Amino acid sequence: MLTTRTLSQGLSQNIRTIAHGVISGQIVVQLKAVPKALSYELHYAAAGNGGAVPSWTTELVTSVRTPVRSNGLTPGTTYAFQVRSLGRSGYSDWSDPVTFMCT
Numbered sequence: 001m002l003t004t005r006t007l008s009q010g011l012s013q014n015i016r017t018i019a020h021g022v023i024s025g026q027i028v029v030q031l032k033a034v035p036k037a038l039s040y041e042l043h044y045a046a047a048g049n050g051g052a053v054p055s056w057t058t059e060l061v062t063s064v065r066t067p068v069r070s071n072g073l074t075p076g077t078t079y080a081f082q083v084r085s086l087g088r089s090g091y092s093d094w095s096d097p098v099t100f101m102c103t
Contacts, residue, residue, distance in 0.1 A: 014040070014083035014095040020103050025073045027102055029081055031064040034092070037085035042068050047080040047099050054080070073102040 011018060016030040031040055040061040045054030061068055061083075073079060080097040 011098045012083075012095045014085065015081060015098050018081065018098060018100045021069055021071070023071075024075050025071060025102060027070045027073060027079065027081075027100060028067045029070065030067045031061060031083055033064045034085040034087075036087055038088070039086045040064065040083055041086070041091070042070075042081065042083050043094075044070060044079045044081045046074070047078045047097075075102050077102050 014032050014034065016032045018030075019028045020026070021028050027044075029042060031042065034040075041058055042061055043056040043058040045056045047054070057070075059068060059070070070079075078099050078101045080099050082094040082097050084094045085092045
């Protein structure tokens with residue numbers, strides 16, 4: 001019997017999944033690996049501030065094997081997440097933003 005496995009597309013070029021954490025105010029982000037990346041930066045901010053410049057929180061990510069847990073977020077608030085990778089030639093551009101509401 002031949003079986004095939006379908007790979008999921010993910011939410012963006014660098015973000016595989018976003019989910020609610022086990023506690024209120026926590027969001028869990030699973031990143032996709034970028035070939036030859038040395039590390040990653042994940043940043044997030046409250047989305048939709050009426051056009052105001054967002055105040056980004058940045059987290060250094062050294063491995064995509066372990067999901068990133070962002071804690072202390074405000075339930076009921078929608079957050080925008082972006083990722084970039086660091087390679088030998090420097091940082092990539094930020095990924096397209098992915099939004100997710102915290103509970």
